[in-house]
Amino acid sequence: MTVAHTGSEARIVVIMPAFNEREAIENVIKEVHTALPAATCLVVDDGSLDDTAAIARRAGAAVIELPVNLGVGGAMRAGYRFALVNGYDVAVQIDADGQHDPSSVPAMVAQLVTADIVIGARFAGVGDYSVSGPRWWAMSFLSAVLSRAARRRLTDTTSGFKACGPRAIELLAREMPAEYLGDTIEALVIALKNGLIVDQYPVAMRPRAGGQPSHNPMKSAIYLVRGVFALAVAFIRPVGGARA
Amino acid sequence: MSTFSYILGIVAASFTFIIVIDMLRRQRLRERHAIWWITGAILALIVGIFPALLDAIAAVIGIDVPINLVFFVSIAILVLVCIQHSAELTKTERQIRVLVEESALLSKRVRDLEDRA
Numbered sequence: 001m002t003v004a005h006t007g008s009e010a011r012i013v014v015i016m017p018a019f020n021e022r023e024a025i026e027n028v029i030k031e032v033h034t035a036l037p038a039a040t041c042l043v044v045d046d047g048s049l050d051d052t053a054a055i056a057r058r059a060g061a062a063v064i065e066l067p068v069n070l071g072v073g074g075a076m077r078a079g080y081r082f083a084l085v086n087g088y089d090v091a092v093q094i095d096a097d098g099q100h101d102p103s104s105v106p107a108m109v110a111q112l113v114t115a116d117i118v119i120g121a122r123f124a125g126v127g128d129y130s131v132s133g134p135r136w137w138a139m140s141f142l143s144a145v146l147s148r149a150a151r152r153r154l155t156d157t158t159s160g161f162k163a164c165g166p167r168a169i170e171l172l173a174r175e176m177p178a179e180y181l182g183d184t185i186e187a188l189v190i191a192l193k194n195g196l197i198v199d200q201y202p203v204a205m206r207p208r209a210g211g212q213p214s215h216n217p218m219k220s221a222i223y224l225v226r227g228v229f230a231l232a233v234a235f236i237r238p239v240g241g242a243r244a
Numbered sequence: 245m246s247t248f249s250y251i252l253g254i255v256a257a258s259f260t261f262i263i264v265i266d267m268l269r270r271q272r273l274r275e276r277h278a279i280w281w282i283t284g285a286i287l288a289l290i291v292g293i294f295p296a297l298l299d300a301i302a303a304v305i306g307i308d309v310p311i312n313l314v315f316f317v318s319i320a321i322l323v324l325v326c327i328q329h330s331a332e333l334t335k336t337e338r339q340i341r342v343l344v345e346e347s348a349l350l351s352k353r354v355r356d357l358e359d360r361a
């Protein structure tokens with residue numbers, strides 16, 4: 001079952017994991033409010049050392065402050081738990097650095113009629129964002145494997161831009177892993193293993209508005225190895241996941 | 245083997261055994277963590293008291309130098325303890341993560357309730 005009633009009646013929460021994003025977060029929150037006036041904007045402050053939480057609150061977002069830094073996986077699990085506990089139909093995951101354009105969200109949410117998770121995907125014909133070298137090989141390899149598992153073409157499986165329906169919210173609130181790349185690769189594997197439908201919607205990426213990039217280009221080779229390892233472990237892990 | 249080294253082996257093994265039991269008694273060590281150290285100390289004590297036993301077992305297994313059997317068993321125990329610690333650490337990290345998430349969600353609820361009041 002997917003979202004029965006997308007559009008105006010669906011209760012939407014836009015979850016933004018944020019770590020030291022004071023420069024960008026205010027604009028992103030405003031854009032979310034403009035694109036989706038009825039949606040709740042939830043900032044999960046992942047133990048930031050700056051005033052990200054205060055700025056987000058002033059900009060009109062709901063804010064969860066993690067007392068220590070947990071990484072994107074932990075922040076997102078807290079976000080999905082919030083969505084589950086508060087009965088939201090749709091949870092949209094978006095980066096706080098302004099890379100993702102919130103105006104794509106309504107179209108992604110509309111696509112939840114036929115899917116449980118819709119990835120806002122680069123390299124799908126829209127936008128001119130490009131990556132090269134080992135990082136690109138890693139991303140294409142991961143996408144190729146996951147496309148086979150999902151039985152449809154997924155071009156950007158490491159994207160942090162996703163819309164999730166009720167079944168995905170329920171699953172990810174429980175099993176979103178905290179591992180490296182767990183919030184992207186492994187979360188998708190968990191979703192597929194639990195019989196959820198994963199699809200994508202082509203989006204354009206914008207340059208970062210501020211903050212530190214989460215990956216250094218020098219680390220691309222390590223990224224390849226860790227990405228493949230994360231994928232392999234995700235596939236051999238038993239369904240049901242680790243219990244806390 | 246001199247009488248001194250014979251005594252030293254027994255004393256060292258007994259000392260380890262007593263320390264572990266005492267820490268267990270004072271609840272400074274949980275049983276699940278202590279079990280490996282107790283096993284090691286008991287083995288060391290047995291071999292300390294009956295060195296001939298070590299030579300006999302080494303001969304049966306086909307180890308030419310009996311002391312290598314001691315190294316092998318010691319390293320095996322240390323490796324197992326390390327793996328156990330990594331697993332415990334993973335579990336502890338997961339529990340901390342759940343607590344951090346829950347505490348953050350609760351403080352948001354408290355904040356919202358206070359704002360409403």
